[in-house]
Amino acid sequence: MAAATALPKVMGILNVTPDSFSDGGRFNSVDRALQQAEQMIADGADYLDIGGESTRPGADAVSVQEEIDRVMPVIARLRQEFDVALSLDTCKTAVMAEGLNQGIALVNDIRALRDEGALALLAQHDVDVCLMHMQGEPRTMQHQPRYEDVVIEVKAFLQQRIRACDEAGIARERIYLDPGFGFGKSVRHNYQLLQRMQALHELQLPLLVGVSRKSMLGHVTGREVEDRLPASLAAATIAAMKGARIIRVHDVRETVDAMKVVAATLAGDFS
Numbered sequence: 001m002a003a004a005t006a007l008p009k010v011m012g013i014l015n016v017t018p019d020s021f022s023d024g025g026r027f028n029s030v031d032r033a034l035q036q037a038e039q040m041i042a043d044g045a046d047y048l049d050i051g052g053e054s055t056r057p058g059a060d061a062v063s064v065q066e067e068i069d070r071v072m073p074v075i076a077r078l079r080q081e082f083d084v085a086l087s088l089d090t091c092k093t094a095v096m097a098e099g100l101n102q103g104i105a106l107v108n109d110i111r112a113l114r115d116e117g118a119l120a121l122l123a124q125h126d127v128d129v130c131l132m133h134m135q136g137e138p139r140t141m142q143h144q145p146r147y148e149d150v151v152i153e154v155k156a157f158l159q160q161r162i163r164a165c166d167e168a169g170i171a172r173e174r175i176y177l178d179p180g181f182g183f184g185k186s187v188r189h190n191y192q193l194l195q196r197m198q199a200l201h202e203l204q205l206p207l208l209v210g211v212s213r214k215s216m217l218g219h220v221t222g223r224e225v226e227d228r229l230p231a232s233l234a235a236a237t238i239a240a241m242k243g244a245r246i247i248r249v250h251d252v253r254e255t256v257d258a259m260k261v262v263a264a265t266l267a268g269d270f271s
């Protein structure tokens with residue numbers, strides 16, 4: 001697989017959950033979400049990732065209707081007012097169906113299309129999909145994460161989900177893979193995944209990575225979530241140098257600059 005020399009894409013996180021862990025829920029109104037969206041687009045976001053259910057470890061589940069009520073008004077306004085590609089961060093088939101009707105470009109599913117009917121639904125559309133690894137469920141995934149070899153097991157899970165997509169008739173060209181930093185992993189597991197991320201290239205599909213402001217960064221820097229920009233940029237740069245194609249972040253402007261340095265380095269030149 002050719003080494004990535006193109007500019008890694010930046011996906012801006014637009015949390016519309018009341019308890020989103022780093023925005024403190026200040027964007028739980030449509031207008032404020034639109035303000036943040038406008039800023040991220042101006043800052044160079046290639047995607048906006050809209051999520052209506054906080055996946056914070058220990059978070060309570062949110063009903064289908066509640067999730068739809070949170071995200072669809074934002075998606076509708078974004079589609080009316082902007083031209084940016086929209087990603088829907090959900091693991092519920094019914095929420096995906098609503099989002100697909102609204103013209104999202106990518107389904108970002110932290111459960112890798114394991115919900116009943118999700119594979120069949122995606123087979124009826126041609127949007128892209130991100131398959132992410134998670135061990136266990138958000139409520140309990142951080143209690144006791146255990147692996148023989150986290151990289152081998154994450155790769156095996158993603159391979160199994162790719163096969164499920166093949167069988168459902170979802171073309172490989174539509175698929176992104178994501179190791180799922182922070183989803184059923186200890187700090188050590190997360191850094192082993194970042195260190196050996198290039199092993200996932202054996203699956204020959206582009207990687208999407210989300211490390212922005214996560215606790216794995218807090219553990220090594222001692223910084224609180226709102227003070228993890230330098231660490232987030234370091235992790236994004238490492239992932240992009242290791243071939244990640246899309247980086248999911250809170251801080252779009254700063255990450256876009258870091259990705260330009262990565263692209264120039266991987267190409268040994270700049271445009």
Ligand SMILES: Nc1nc2[nH]c(S[C@@H](C(=O)O)c3ccccc3)nc2c(=O)[nH]1
Pocket residue numbers: 013021055056057089108109110130132178180181182183208209210211212248
């Ligand atoms: N594809 C993809 N989607 C994602 N959605 C999220 S939720 C995340 C957060 O940023 O809030 C989070 C994860 C774990 C703990 C707290 C917060 N993380 C990802 C990711 O790593 N990859």
